[in-house]
Amino acid sequence: MRVTSVSEQGSTISNPVIPGFYPDPSVCRAGDDYYLACSSFEYFPGVPILHSRDLVHWTQIGNALDRPGQLRLPQDTASSGGIYAPTLRHHDGRFWLIVTNVSADGNLLVTATDPAGPWSDPILLPGVHGIDPDIAWDEDGNCWCTTAGVGQIRLDPHTGETFGERRQLWSGAPGAKAPEAPHLYRIGDHWYLLIAEGGTERGHGVSIARGSAPTGPFEPCPANPILTHRGTDHPIQNTGHADLVQGPDGSWWMVLLGVRPGGGTPGWHVLGRETCLAPVEWIDGWPVVGELSPVMPAPPWPLQPPAVAPERRDGFDVTELAPYWISLRHRPAEDCSTKERPGWLTLRARGASLDDADVTFVGRRQQHPSCRVRTLVDAAEGRGGLAVRLDENHHYSVEATSGQVQVAARIGPLNTVVASRPSPPGPVVLRVETAPVKTVNDARTGPDLVSLGFEEPDGTFVALASLDGRYLSTEVAGGFTGRVFGMFASTGSVHFDWFDYEPLEG
Structure with missing residues (x-):
């Protein structure tokens, strides 16, 4: 059961903050506003875009791929094929969204000045290989594209041209399967590389490494995985595929996917992978993820429900x-x-x-x-x-x-x-x-x-x-x-x- 906020002052919130089939969240902040994108797989239009003023109440304002010219899903596109794992960023006055179409076109990039749309026609990225692409800019203006695996290549996001060979950066914990969902950030004196690993089922988790440059080398956090519910009886399972964002008061937050299994053994989740929210503290230069609960303390700022609630x-x-x-x-x-x-x-x-x-x-x-x-x-x-x-x-x-x-x-x-x-x-x-x-x-x-x-x-x-x-x-x-x-x-x-x-x- 998803419990609604139990305090008029907004002292508690409920997880998931975006219930239902809204998986693989990527979030960015622009001024006082937060925007979030999710995977859409075989469905058209693709890549839902949601807006919030408080990281808690979200409203879908559009879809990044809402025209046939942007989104090719052939008739033989398998269910759970199509559009995988976008990364959404705000940089240099524009919104940038990079994503993989596993059923046609591969990796592509679109931009917009208004995240509600319209978004541009896609720039195809034939030189970018691997799913779950991420983009980040360094102080010199170089754009780095990191993909599942975890590998990286320098990219011109305006043309789609790539430079040099893809370099392997880090593969997470030894023996852990499916290092994916990379996100690269400059925070303080370090570059941080956040990944998911363990597969998107019950073994899912989040790990992180840091280095002095966006290209590494990267030192893994000694407390990895920094978030996982594997082997627990927590009501939210399969936690992973995370992204970080900073609040207006300087606090840090993590959006991630999770599922809510029900029934007996092994537990069945029916709403898909849903978007959850967790607080993050920085201790000794590493992020420490706070408790991810169905009911948890709200962010330390006034909650602002959407001005227009979805119609029943x-x-x-x-x-x-x-x-x-x-x-x-x-x-x-x-x-x-x-x-x-x-x-x-x-x-x-x-x-x-x-x-x-x-x-x-x-x-x-x-x-x-x-x-x-x-x-x-x-x-x-x-x-x-x-x-x-x-x-x-x-x-x-x-x-x-x-x-x-x-x-x-x-x-x-x-x-x-x-x-x-x-x-x-x-x-x-x-x-x-x-x-x-x-x-x-x-x-x-x-x-x-x-x-x-x-x-x-x-x-x-x-x-x-x-x-x-x-x-x-x-x-x-x-x-x-x-x-x-x-x-x-x-x-x-x-x-x-x-x-x-x-x-x-x-």
Whole structure:
């Protein structure tokens, strides 16, 4: 459960600070504002950009890769392929974002004067090899690009030209797998190289080294890893892939990813890897990460909730979808429109089902363990509905066609209609609810139940099926993403009047 702030004075906050599938956070500060970017994998638009004034309350203000010319995700882009691990920096009056498209184009760089966009067309970086690219500038104006491995090359960020050969810098602890997510900083008298290692599963951790120059050599911190929850019963696990930022009072903070497993053994996390916040102190020239708790002390400055809170309901009354709506690999205007029937979202089918890579799908991330999602759908001209998706092989859906509603489940090679029944005439409200399992009496107990059905005209919920949520978890499906609730079209044209997302207690 994500606990909200329990103090009117803001003396405590809750983790994760950005719940749901917002992994691999990279943060920078510009004046009084903080901006953060995350991985987006196979979803379009790519690289969500979020804004905060206090490091606690975040609002998505755009996406860095929001045009087909910026983001190529071919139809054969695998789920958990696509866009990996951006680094976001503010330098010389501009915002710079470097990222890897593992399914096309490799490493690329975009810039903006306003982080809400528009962002530039990408500069391709054929001379930069490896994922998780980072950029940092030294006092002479040289730009250094460091990638997973951990290796480094000098880069001209304006042209994409590289200079010299890639040099190996540091590989973390001896024997630790997957040294990745490097970030390079000049802090005080030293250059610090922060990395993740141990893999992005339960062994994940954060380590650091320092040197006198951005090119090293680097001396590892004797207290490495400076953060890990491996081998503990902490409610937040898989902690790693971190970035550092300084607050206005001189204090330091770390953003990082973590997951919240639920149920029995081995524990299943369903919301994906989420962005958490932890305090950092500097002792003897090394960062010491404070306690990372579900409820923890707030930063020592006034908390400033977003001026505009996210809407619970989207009535599709504007021509452009809000930035939190995501689709699979692309979103052709002819297949997704709020203009065809004003005040409705119209989806025109491409792929025949959620099993297909090119299904017409518009969704938003699940951000709360307990939530209710509803949409009013008119399927008189086709077939479509509401889905809970992890990937093409793992999804649940409640689908409407003329006079009929059915619940279907895809779990690996198994694909079945679970239940069906006649529906009320005319447009119908489809509904999905999730509820964590509160008491685990059996080690095999799953993390939550997902109930799918529709509403009678008087609002009564007709739950056609309640399905075990473990099958829509990373521990079952694999990959790097989290659940997404979405509207989809299987055949013809399907119209959606509104979409509700409501967090629930418990």
